[in-house]
Amino acid sequence: MVVAQCLVDIRLFRMTSLKEKRRVVKSLITRLQRSFGLSVAEVGSHDIWGRLVLGMAVVSNQGTHAREVLERAVSWIENNVDGQVIDFQIDIIA
Numbered sequence: 001m002v003v004a005q006c007l008v009d010i011r012l013f014r015m016t017s018l019k020e021k022r023r024v025v026k027s028l029i030t031r032l033q034r035s036f037g038l039s040v041a042e043v044g045s046h047d048i049w050g051r052l053v054l055g056m057a058v059v060s061n062q063g064t065h066a067r068e069v070l071e072r073a074v075s076w077i078e079n080n081v082d083g084q085v086i087d088f089q090i091d092i093i094a
Contacts, residue, residue: 001059001060001061002059002060002061002062002063002066002092002093002094003057003058003059003066003092003093004057004058004060004063004066004067004069004070004090004091004092004093005055005056005057005090005091005093006055006056006057006070006073006074006088006089006090006091007043007053007054007055007088007089008053008054008056008074008077008085008087008088009044009051009052009053009085009086009087009088010051010052010053010054010077010081010083010084010085010086011050011051011083011084011086012024012049012050012051012052012081012082012083013050013082013083013084014082015049015050016049017049018047018049020049021049021052024081024082025042025052028054028077028081029041029042029054031080032054032056032073032076032077035073035076036058036069036072036073036076037058037069038056038057038058038069038070038073039056039057039058040054040055040056040057041054041055042054042055043055052083054077056070056073058070063092063094066092067090067092070090071090074088
């Protein structure tokens with residue numbers, strides 16, 4: 001069994017309140033869970049309107065598969081969020 005985790009730091013554009021950010025984050029988390037079968041949570045920058053730090057994890061039987069799933073999820077975020085992925089880090093735990 002292999003567990004892979006990913007931290008994604010995202011700059012969100014056009015956020016005007018924490019309420020709006022929560023709406024966007026909730027939708028994003030739900031779509032990532034459904035599309036990629038990931039465990040996802042907001043793990044940082046909770047009180048900053050224009051910033052989001054997501055933690056994502058996946059369990060697989062191969063490290064390469066787990067990494068590919070997380071890389072596809074990060075790519076999906078880049079293409080589907082009104083914002084910019086500033087940085088991401090993937091760690092494989094064997």
